[in-house]
Amino acid sequence: MKITAAVAPAKNQAFEMQEVELDAPKDNEVLIKIVATGVCHTDVAGQEGLTTPFEAVFGHEGAGIVEQVGAAVSSVKPGDHVVLSFSYCGQCRKCLAGHPGMCEKFNELNFFGPNFDGSHRLHSAHGDLNLYFGQSSFATYTVADEHNVVKVPDDVDLTILGPLGCGIQTGAGTVLNYMEPSKDDTIAIFGMGPVGLAAVLGAKVAGAKRIIVFDRKESKLAFAKEFGATDCYNSLQVDPEEVIKDIEPGGVDFSLDTTGVPAVAETAVHILRPAGEAVLVGIGGDLKLNMMTDFVAESKKVAGLVEGDAIPQKFIPEMIKYYQEGRFAFDKLIKVYDFKDLNQAMDDFKVGKVLKPVVKM
């Protein structure tokens, strides 16, 4: 069928709205009419040429309505409201153990470009278009493997739900699924973008004793405070290591770096108490850490993690339940743009004018 997609033609180029051809769903696939899609930093990385070959269609926080399902699909039916999340094989040891974010084929399925079976399902006048996260949801329709698709309640506006498929899941999931802080645990979170702020929401839901946050922008710190951060600091004005020495002299139980800035990630390790764990979810460069003082002598751990160690089909409905209970106000971060203004939304996002753009089809 003919659809409209925002085609990324080459590195650092604006997206072009084009009429392209979308193949019909195969047995394992679902055809979805996209209602709205969030913009995530990994879309920016894609546009910068860091993840996926061109030409491609980005977008990986889609939300929409099922139009058609393949013969083998059982979890959704036409008319269902769905959120699209990341792609996973569902068959490797990590997928089978309930950690699809650690899928052995994660990079292949989400970034390399072709479909599960090596084919392409999107075609322009120039040839095949590469997929993003198996969904390419900067488009009016998508076809996705059933593993990407999460049924959601139809009494919540689909306009806001797409970001649950990646950015919000990454932040909140890291805390709720991976760290699982107890009521006695302290956590420090660096970077109050959508991922860091979602981590604050998650830490609040978990009931962590102290949620200490750092960012350089007062407006973001204000959101963090509203979301339940107990201690908010502007890192332009203070040295986070000194702050932690002062307010938690033994160090924190958990820390999270969402900035991808190496020096910040190093700080996230330095401020841990013995046996504490730092989780890194930003994309950055080389770290300078000492094996003895930063790791071995104090039994500290550092983990990299994608997508909040979530099973999207389980965790996205859970986040929606918290939202409906009034304790997960992630929608406050969203600014809605018309799909035709996607390039403007990307530009506003890159300069920090908006925390979470969502484009509405």
Ligand code: CXF
């Ligand atoms: C990405 C972050 C970088 C590693 C792969 C997954 N998550 C979402 O945008």
Ligand code: ZN
């Ligand atoms: Zn993302």
